[in-house]
Amino acid sequence: MSFWSGLWQFFSTGSNWSGQDGIFVRLGNQVELSLTVVAAATLVGMGLGFYLGHTRRGGFVAVNAANSARAVPSIALLTILAIQPFPGLRFGGFLTAGITLGALAIPPILTNSYVGMREVDPDVREAARAMGMGGWQRFWRVEVPLALPLAVAGVRTAAVEVVATSTLAAYVTFNDLGEYIFAGLAQNDTVQTFSGALLVALLAGGTDLVLFGLYRLVTPGALVRSGAVRPEQSRGIVRRFPALARSFESEAA
Amino acid sequence: MMAASNPLVQWSWVTGNWGDTIRPYLLQHAELAAIAVGIGFVISLPSAVAVWWFRRARGPVFGFAGLLYTIPSIALFGIIEPFTGYFSITTGEVALVSYTLLILIRNIVVGLDAVPEEVREAARAVGYSPLAELVRVDLPLALPSIFAGLRVATVTVVGLVNVTAFIGLGGLGQLILTGFQRSFNTPIVVALVLSIAMAGLGDLVFVVAERAVVRWARVVETT
Numbered sequence: 061m062s063f064w065s066g067l068w069q070f071f072s073t074g075s076n077w078s079g080q081d082g083i084f085v086r087l088g089n090q091v092e093l094s095l096t097v098v099a100a101a102t103l104v105g106m107g108l109g110f111y112l113g114h115t116r117r118g119g120f121v122a123v124n125a126a127n128s129a130r131a132v133p134s135i136a137l138l139t140i141l142a143i144q145p146f147p148g149l150r151f152g153g154f155l156t157a158g159i160t161l162g163a164l165a166i167p168p169i170l171t172n173s174y175v176g177m178r179e180v181d182p183d184v185r186e187a188a189r190a191m192g193m194g195g196w197q198r199f200w201r202v203e204v205p206l207a208l209p210l211a212v213a214g215v216r217t218a219a220v221e222v223v224a225t226s227t228l229a230a231y232v233t234f235n236d237l238g239e240y241i242f243a244g245l246a247q248n249d250t251v252q253t254f255s256g257a258l259l260v261a262l263l264a265g266g267t268d269l270v271l272f273g274l275y276r277l278v279t280p281g282a283l284v285r286s287g288a289v290r291p292e293q294s295r296g297i298v299r300r301f302p303a304l305a306r307s308f309e310s311e312a313a
Numbered sequence: 314m315m316a317a318s319n320p321l322v323q324w325s326w327v328t329g330n331w332g333d334t335i336r337p338y339l340l341q342h343a344e345l346a347a348i349a350v351g352i353g354f355v356i357s358l359p360s361a362v363a364v365w366w367f368r369r370a371r372g373p374v375f376g377f378a379g380l381l382y383t384i385p386s387i388a389l390f391g392i393i394e395p396f397t398g399y400f401s402i403t404t405g406e407v408a409l410v411s412y413t414l415l416i417l418i419r420n421i422v423v424g425l426d427a428v429p430e431e432v433r434e435a436a437r438a439v440g441y442s443p444l445a446e447l448v449r450v451d452l453p454l455a456l457p458s459i460f461a462g463l464r465v466a467t468v469t470v471v472g473l474v475n476v477t478a479f480i481g482l483g484g485l486g487q488l489i490l491t492g493f494q495r496s497f498n499t500p501i502v503v504a505l506v507l508s509i510a511m512a513g514l515g516d517l518v519f520v521v522a523e524r525a526v527v528r529w530a531r532v533v534e535t536t
Binding site: 063127130131132133134135136137139140142143220223224225227228231232238241242244245248250253254256257258260261264265268 | 319379380382383384385386387388389390391392394395399465468469471472475476479480485486489490492493496497498501502504505508509512513
């Protein structure tokens with residue numbers, strides 16, 4: 061059987077879609093895990109990032125969080141947690157995967173939220189004060205809306221990484237789409253590996269698109285129309301450097 | 314489970330397996346990462362310049378690099394594996410390189426974008442051809458941003474190489490798989506520590522290189 065006809069057969073066989081080891085259940089598990097982690101990480105990372113950026117404290121930690129976290133291989137964290145007495149493989153590996161993915165997701169959201177809040181133009185803050193806005197009003201109605209695009213760009217980065225890495229959770233028994241990839245690799249079943257990989261890639265791409273939509277939604281229309289918000293800036297920043305800071309300043313101007 | 318006799322690091326295992334297990338994996342890991350960043354840079358530099366010269370190319374190039382960046386590495390292995398082969402270094406490197414493209418191209422373009430227009434006009438006024446201007450004026454001024462991209466790409470790739478163990482390419486990820494299969498902490502901790510150290514070292518190499526190359530300015534703070 062050729063590769064392509066095998067592929068056709070994989071996706072056209074009804075039993076591959078239904079049941080505990082079917083595509084729908086595995087997709088559902090992966091979405092559930094990723095959504096839980098991204099929601100929790102957004103709450104923590106954005107809350108902390110906005111707070112630190114607003115009070116202008118803890119900048120060194122907040123800005124370097126995303127970079128330092130990149131160096132930690134998730135697969136090491138995942139496997140070592142999986143073989144501990146706790147969290148081990150409780151809830152089918154959900155807990156272990158959740159902790160690993162949380163450690164991956166919080167840093168980029170934290171860094172971007174912090175920088176977004178930090179880069180709110182002091183003149184704008186001053187103007188809001190002059191208009192008679194109180195502290196909370198300035199924070200919620202002026203600073204948060206201005207910081208939100210960059211913060212959401214951080215959520216986008218985190219969400220795509222979480223979906224990608226949740227695939228690896230299948231290695232520690234979590235029943236998601238990664239199971240097809242690992243089972244296929246173990247059995248040298250190219251069709252199964254490819255099919256799983258295709259589904260995972262579609263899920264990651266879909267996640268990216270949804271978060272890009274959210275990014276556009278929270279970005280003031282004037283910035284989009286003027287071309288100040290370019291596609292290459294919508295993924296959040298990994299490391300700050302003067303050139304990028306300058307491009308943000310011109311955006312605010 | 315050997316939880317009772319499973320300390321975080323069993324030093325006798327580390328010393329006993331250093332020469333014939335850990336060290337070869339460490340070198341393999343460094344090699345896989347270095348090749349990926351090298352090839353990634355060779356592809357990214359001309360792509361970024363093209364995108365900078367021809368603004369229309371921005372959308373498609375960033376779209377394509379973004380797509381490759383979005384596809385999870387383990388999935389990319391699975392997608393190209395039927396064509397490039399299981400256990401093949403090509404499979405691993407194609408996936409690793411495709412991951413560096415967005416980071417590198419974006420940083421080079423951002424750096425070039427930041428070259429002041431007056432400087433470019435001055436270069437043209439003294440008779441520089443577009444190519445000469447690029448090589449002698451624009452790219453040198455973009456160096457801090459280019460180095461920042463190389464640093465991020467290197468740290469990312471060193472972490473990602475751990476996943477190539479799944480397609481049988483070795484590297485420190487192999488120790489992680491061994492540790493998991495035997496419920497044995499030590500190999501995982503060793504791989505974790507060495508991988509982070511290698512990422513830090515790779516980062517440092519580019520910091521030092523930047524200091525050596527960008528002599529006209531104090532190295533900009535990359536907080």
